[in-house]
Amino acid sequence: MAGVPASLSGRDVGSFAYLTVKDRIPQILTKVIDTLHRHKSEFFEKHGEEGVEAEKKAISLLSKLRNELQTDKPIIPLVEKFVDTDIWNQYLEYQQSLINESDGKSRWFYSPWLFVECYMYRRIHEAIIQSPPINYFDVFKESKEQNFYESQESIIALCSHLQQLITTIEDLDENQLKDEFFKLLQISLWGNKCDLSLSGGESRSQKTDVVNSLENLKPFILVNDVEHLWSLLRNCKKTREKASVISVYIVLDNSGFELVTDLILANFLLSSKLATEVHFYGKMIPWFVSDTTIHDFNWLIEQVKHANHKWMSKCGADWEDYIKMGKWVYHDHIFWTLPHEYCAMPQVAPDLYAELQKAHLILFKGDLNYRKLTGDRKWEFSVPFHQALNGFHPAPLCAIRTLKAETQVGLQPGQGEQLMASEPSWWTTGKYGIFQYDGPL
Numbered sequence: 406m407a408g409v410p411a412s413l414s415g416r417d418v419g420s421f422a423y424l425t426v427k428d429r430i431p432q433i434l435t436k437v438i439d440t441l442h443r444h445k446s447e448f449f450e451k452h453g454e455e456g457v458e459a460e461k462k463a464i465s466l467l468s469k470l471r472n473e474l475q476t477d478k479p480i481i482p483l484v485e486k487f488v489d490t491d492i493w494n495q496y497l498e499y500q501q502s503l504i505n506e507s508d509g510k511s512r513w514f515y516s517p518w519l520f521v522e523c524y525m526y527r528r529i530h531e532a533i534i535q536s537p538p539i540n541y542f543d544v545f546k547e548s549k550e551q552n553f554y555e556s557q558e559s560i561i562a563l564c565s566h567l568q569q570l571i572t573t574i575e576d577l578d579e580n581q582l583k584d585e586f587f588k589l590l591q592i593s594l595w596g597n598k599c600d601l602s603l604s605g606g607e608s609r610s611q612k613t614d615v616v617n618s619l620e621n622l623k624p625f626i627l628v629n630d631v632e633h634l635w636s637l638l639r640n641c642k643k644t645r646e647k648a649s650v651i652s653v654y655i656v657l658d659n660s661g662f663e664l665v666t667d668l669i670l671a672n673f674l675l676s677s678k679l680a681t682e683v684h685f686y687g688k689m690i691p692w693f694v695s696d697t698t699i700h701d702f703n704w705l706i707e708q709v710k711h712a713n714h715k716w717m718s719k720c721g722a723d724w725e726d727y728i729k730m731g732k733w734v735y736h737d738h739i740f741w742t743l744p745h746e747y748c749a750m751p752q753v754a755p756d757l758y759a760e761l762q763k764a765h766l767i768l769f770k771g772d773l774n775y776r777k778l779t780g781d782r783k784w785e786f787s788v789p790f791h792q793a794l795n796g797f798h799p800a801p802l803c804a805i806r807t808l809k810a811e812t813q814v815g816l817q818p819g820q821g822e823q824l825m826a827s828e829p830s831w832w833t834t835g836k837y838g839i840f841q842y843d844g845p846l
């Protein structure tokens with residue numbers, strides 16, 4: 406693609422991409438294999454010998470995948486028919502066409518990191534759907550649920566905070582409402598520290614009191630465009646006709662604690678009338694360990710509803726009502742688990758692009774969404790976000806992400822270089838975060 410920098414790639418020895426392909430991805434695969442092993446008796450109970458045979462088959466496909474990766478074999482086409490198989494295989498050919506060397510093949514360490522990492526999760530899915538009758542099995546379900554259970558105390562604190570806020574929300578003046586909005590945005594930002602793929606699937610739950618940590622975390626917000634979000638929604642609220650809609654779309658990231666922070670924010674948007682509808686977008690297949698699927702979404706709301714705590718169960722009951730009333734709508738689309746950067750959406754998924762154009766504001770949660778928004782490229786730190794989006798402007802949007810990959814745009818001159826010099830791992834540990842807005846000011 407002309408005019409854009411090179412992709413991050415495992416070919417850069419020592420880079421975070423390289424370490425991910427070399428260490429973290431194989432570690433995740435090993436964990437997946439282990440998870441299948443541990444469920445052997447469950448498969449037997451459910452499906453008899455057939456279940457055990459299916460488990461063996463999935464494990465052998467995954468072991469083959471791990472071997473291909475560790476020996477840097479060529480990336481091979483998908484074989485099992487699924488809704489996205491043809492699009493994936495076309496994309497594989499496209500990647501192949503970018504390789505100049507005469508007999509060069511797309512390989513794990515030499516191809517763009519975003520592509521091979523997405524491909525790995527897609528191949529895990531393929532191994533599972535090739536192994537009926539266990540083709541429904543979510544290999545990451547256990548760790549997502551564990552993350553939720555281990556974050557119980559923080560979840561109770563958040564639900565209580567929200568419910569108390571709602572009781573006085575009508576009495577708040579503009580500035581107070583804005584402060585509360587900013588608090589819940591920050592909670593949703595820091596909720597993104599808790600993904601499981603960064604830790605190789607090990608638990609990264611939330612154990613501290615987030616609400617009271619916000620002040621201390623403020624210095625770690627490198628780009629903070631929340632004022633734009635406030636002006637945008639407050640103007641929509643002020644100018645809206647009686648029956649008209651204000652819709653905020655949230656492109657979700659991780660289930661567990663992060664999803665709770667997103668739902669708390671979505672609840673506040675309705676209660677404060679800054680929005681009248683919230684649309685959520687999740688993944689159609691298990692993805693990057695902790696990403697939210699419809700099953701996770703429903704499961705989590707059910708858990709919150711049945712919690713043995715007054716404010717938590719009130720949240721869960723309200724959330725279920727919002728869904729019933731159509732004020733909250735969950736959508737999925739296969740595009741979110743394709744390897745394409747988002748600037749390709751108008752061509753690859755024009756229906757989804759058209760849907761997103763209806764939003765008053767789109768919030769993109771998490772690191773992977775940021776990588777796809779900006780193409781996972783070696784941008785200069787000071788390149789404007791608008792430019793890095795490379796033509797992807799469906800509606801006003803904001804990336805809410807803690808930094809876990811070596812790409813960041815829209816910084817002040819010298820800011821990135823300074824961080825680089827003082828703290829080389831600044832952009833891969835999730836310690837820093839951004840609210841980065843693109844849209845009319």
Ligand SMILES: O=P(O)(O)OC[C@@]1(O)O[C@H](CO)[C@@H](O)[C@@H]1O
Pocket residue numbers: 425429522597600601602603658659693770771772773774808809810
């Ligand atoms: O999108 P999320 O959940 O915030 O992060 C996903 C993620 O952990 O996966 C990749 C590592 O495998 C990283 O680039 C990225 O940080």
Ligand SMILES: [Mn+2]
Pocket residue numbers: 600658659693695696771773
């Ligand atoms: Mn994720």
